[in-house]
Amino acid sequence: MLGIGKLAKKVFGTPNDRTIKATRPLVEKINALEPDFQKLSDDEIKAKTVELSERAKGGESLDDLLPEAFANCREAALRALGLRAFDTQLMGGIFLHQGNISEMKTGEGKTLVATFPAYLNALTGKGVHIVTVNDYLARRDAEWMGKVYGALGMTTGVIYPQQPDQEKRQAYASDVTYATNNELGFDYLRDNMKGDLREMSQRAHNFAIVDEVDSILIDEARTPLIISGPSQDRSDMYLSIDVLIPDLLEDHYTIDEKTRQVTFTDDGNDFLEAQLLARGILPEGQSLYDPESTTIVHHVNQGLRAHKLFTKDKDYIVRDGSIVLIDEFTGRMMSGRRLSEGLHQAIEAKEGCEIQPENVTLAQVTFQNYFRLYNKLSGMTGTAATEAEEFAEIYGLGVVEVPTNRPIDRKDDDDAVYRTGAEKFEAVVETIKEANAKGQPILVGTTSIEKSEFLSEMLTKADVKHNVLNARQHEQEAQIVADAGKLAAVTIATNMAGRGTDIKLGGNVEFKILEAIAADPDGDHAAIRAQMEEAHKADEEAVIKAGGLFVLATERHESRRIDNQLRGRSGRQGDPGRSSFFLSLEDDLMRIFGSERLDKVLSSLGMKEGEAIVHPWVNKSLERAQAKVEGRNFDIRKQLLKFDDVMNDQRKVIFNQRREIMEAEDLSSIAQDMRHEVIGDLVDEYMPPKTYADQWDTEGLYAAAIERLGVDAPVIDWAKEEGVDDEEIIERLEKAADEMMAQKATSFGPDAMRMIEKQVLLQTIDTKWREHLLTLEHLRSVVGFRGYAQRDPLNEYKNESFQLFESMLDGLREDVTKTLANIRPMTEEEQRQVAVEMSEQQEQLEQASADQTPKALAGEAREGFDENDRETWGNPGRNEACPCGSGKKFKHCHGRLN
Template identity: 60%
Template structure:
């Protein structure tokens, strides 16, 4: 029986159908301009950019220019790349321009689609950011699409890891910038660690298009970007804590695999209290006394390390280091470390050298970073399953764009076996059958471990692992040779080439994950990538042209053979916890109307099946008489699995949403601090700010030691005098003043304020106004940064324990907001006191002309969770630490008099004659 919803959609169409239909008139208008645009000369077509900008300057809106601008880009793409945007690609460009997500199937040309909206939104000159998942794709897309932008008079920049600040600043100044999500986020954080406005590299956040938007804004958004540096070594504590875990029995903890959580039971807590007390580590009577918060935290992390994290699945031990394995891609992530002591707990568990913990200098979630953009858009092949999250978190609507050619892929129901061994035996047999008919096969696994397991089974079955540098030649019958390729490349360039040739007849490719590869699997192979690889060094000329023609002819022959064999056969070795990942794997087959096939093989021992009630199903299958090697196939099983996946997706959404709720509290404070820093760096002088701080400190001091409406004999004059000495560096007769008849707190505050101002004025006379203005700004920014780091650490600690307030029937989030606000107030109060104290004590100190090298700590930029997609960030350059050491201003009048040093500007040559700028020599901050 047809449901009412299905019947209504047949009559009226779905909401998505109606949305797509609404774009058709504009598509028709663009098509109507095609012949006119084709008739333009190159110069006339290029001149349209200046014309559009003039129209914007005269008051027209971007929407008024959409039709002619899209027609211009389409013609420029045809002339530069030989590619013409399809009508459905024009619709995708319109969705991006409106700030939505264009869901387009694999092979529909998303990279080309982006050029339409990029060009239109680059016309105002504020910069457009195109976000990719790895450096290789950023470079590749920028190089290819810059031909279109350059032809139309726009500049293109690319941000990849390893660039200097000058190179980054130049790239961000371009009209169009291609960059990875991590580079953008870390550049934002690093910009807010700079001490001069001119050192910042980003120029704003006007418009961004996020490629593989589900990977970046969903998968990678579970944990924040963090810039951190090492703190004191506490390896003994981790080693000591780890010794207690082997004594823990299953009765001592509760393990929830669905929620990926583990916690001690009451029995376990009591046992650990006794063990810790015996070891002299327990303070007080209870483990949960406030003095033991740090011990409890490290115990919990050690328990997670032992009971939740598995070696060779979640991490591996290589060269004496614990290396994280990405859950999605199965790749090793060298340089990545778990936060909050978890990585140290794993190192203690594996008995390897424990690296020091890191202190957070700056952090931000992808949610809050990308929500800074005035307009945000995205594109991917799989977004519909997360549509609610995109709308809820980012205000992005998902629009499914129709394919240019109807999808011809056949998606079989899942085959379910009782055991993993039976499942893999069936997979090997299916691969063998596909090989006999020369059908290319792509096998998707969920981890490196499972890829290697399948590779071992194929080897035992007579297959041989080989690479595809030498492609198959169907005429010689080598397509039936039992060879396969395992995709575990370390470099994206090599990875992209292997993927591009996975459509060759008879090719068998085992890949850990297919999300965000950025390269299509074309039947017969990718001609352009083969030409680049085989003829890259050959100069242009008749010989190269002939060689290219031969390769293209070979590709065409191989494509015909692959089509005859049924197209690409996609085999899934198990269901992933997210439907999107399964859909991404399936979507690799059936590109641009090609035939294809997909099938998932499951067993009751798979993680998803095991966690979601396979025990009952196993008993039922045995009663039904299912024999070894036989499978059960039924649409009901697919529906049951989809419901299980929906539960996991909902849980992951809750995790991300919860993270965001807490980060929003910090984000409000982050914005205040970062905006204040920029304001301070931009101002010529912070003299007024420093004076107000000094006066506030005096007022707070008087209020603390002289109670309101109290008699003079009730004043704590000794305490006030000590505070004046400590914070104002002044030895004043406060106690004598208090004995004067009729003196009040107002007069006391006025005397102290005047004394502080006079002492500061005398310091200005000695240093010179220009030099003191520089010192004020440097001290203010450095102190603000130091206190902000301490504040971040305090918030992290608060976040880890605030959940216990729930036991007292209080909302942890509301409690966190209240406590965080109190901590922020304390930060501002401490800032006033610290800045005032430092400036009242600062002196010109003598030192050698050549300063001793700074103790440059390696500052790490990392995204510290296994669910981080294609994160390729390595240890950040030590240059991130420039200006990070807090301390006093130091200058030495050795080769010139003090007046010369006082007159020297920050960028002037140093008067000592070293040849360096003043700020890098005697004006350096150490």
């Protein structure tokens, strides 16, 4: 008998079914327009874009323009790429335009789907951003889909790291701009550190389509984007403490794997204190519990985390003498990304790498708050339904499951659970051999580089030919993925999220054609293409006969989405396929989240070695465990966002203030208002309201007026006059300070004074904001302990950060007033002195260059130079000629960082 809920769904359909049904009339309307647009010439398609754009700018709603815009875009895509969008792709595009997430299975053509809403929304002239997970996809999609936009008469831009400023501004000015989430976030921060509006890159945040939206808005949302600058070098401290950590015993610390926290026990603290005192790191007579020991305790804690929570080849790899982090979700290297608060330095000390100086935060933003800047946001992914609650709560995004173009023909096996990891991997190898024998291509999913390489060794011993795709093979990624669907191919992959290249049965025919043309550049390209396509059909048929792509996962991930992404690689576009998950009680998820009960069940069943339990109940219990972990991670991200929202409100005030300052032609009135407020505060401080004249500190006020206002006013004499009160003193001081600044403006010239005021205001805001960010970081780390005193840490943080912000603004007014008061034009003598110094510096540079060039060219080594004795090298700069006489720069020769 059906339950009430199931019965209602059967009669009325699910909410998702009703949403899909509501778009069908729109899709029919677009299809009805297709014959009209097929008759248009290429130039008429571009002319249609101009017409639609004028109508959009004239006030016609984009919803009304949608059928014509989508029909025009479909025809342009067919001519430019030879791809005619399916009805399901049009549906996906409609949901994106409406500000939803379109959940579309792997291989349903999401890249093409994005062109429809991007084109429609770009008609307003305000620009559209399409966000990808890596630079390769941003460039590939911009080049590929740029042909469609070009056919429609629109411009396409792409953003990439270390891009020249002029090119970047041009890319952002395009109708459609492709970029990674990291570059967009960093450009937002960089723009708000610029001193001139013309140097800013980004336009207003109009509409963004986020590809792999779950990866970007959820997986990466825990880590804020930070622009930082170097602070003092503390490498000796890290090295000294790193030596101590291996001496710790197991009862000196506790590890909580669920929360990824590690803490010292009382015994551990006593042991450390003795060791630190013995090595002179902790001063004599000082305890670890003293406030003065805060920095040492912080370093010791980071050293412990580096050794016990971060594993080489899983969390990071050592490459060219530096630590490169690995993205736990995609298995990719995150070059240039560093852990904050000294943790990266602690890992460098652990691995014996050169320790880079710690950084101080100059600007920061979370992805949640960056993407909430957009007037409209949407996204695409193959797996979003499991996180629908988070998307709705944080971003206001609905999730719509778009039906596949063809029915899915993939067999999903129940999970097989083994007692030990060794038994599991033996079963994995046997299963691979069986499938491989009949020519079925296999994609094997692992959760770490270490496990992928362990399995690779086992397959090598079993004489099974295979490819490995993990952070070490990052550069060959596209080729390895393209080959994964070939007959009898075995591919081991560390996470498949956001790989961006489809696994096609029989292999990727486009890759094969390009390879064949590259091998025979002078041959008949059309004949080569026809020949390769014919051969590919036979390959594809053979793979289909073998059962299609077999996805074999060796572990369950914490998140169901990551498992679904891997599973979704098989059965694309109606292809046959199979997926299996092989697990053991030693897997992290099973071990941490409830393997004890399962272990008892398996023991009571009397399972033999090598046997597995396979049952739908096991799947359900694993899904519950994963849902618990996802819920906990959601709570962590939600808490992070609540704290960041406090800072975000302040960030918006500061960034808006900076923009207003840059836009303003004349800032003298703002500078004057600040000056008057400082005067009011000064008089209140030295002549408190409702006090008698004999209680006033007029001498203190006189000194403060000289120091902070640059005004030598007879305050002491004024205060002795009959009937003079604090308001009269304020008015006279304001008049004196205004006259002094007016004289200064005359001596500098009005234009120069306006420029000086602008620069002083911007520089002071930036300095104060940096100091404020550091203070907030310290406040955040301290405020968590207030919970022990039954006080809400978030409320404490809100109240104290607001007070800190107010005091920052007070300090800002004072610093601006003081700087402007003390600034003065250079005398002729000072100008001459500066010119002489600059001339001398230039001569020294030229002389240094002339001295080095002949030696470098002649190949002469420095006198007494010994390659094995660094003391004989002198102290050359990194860009100077190497003292060995090779002619190369020092940094490219003996000064190279190994």
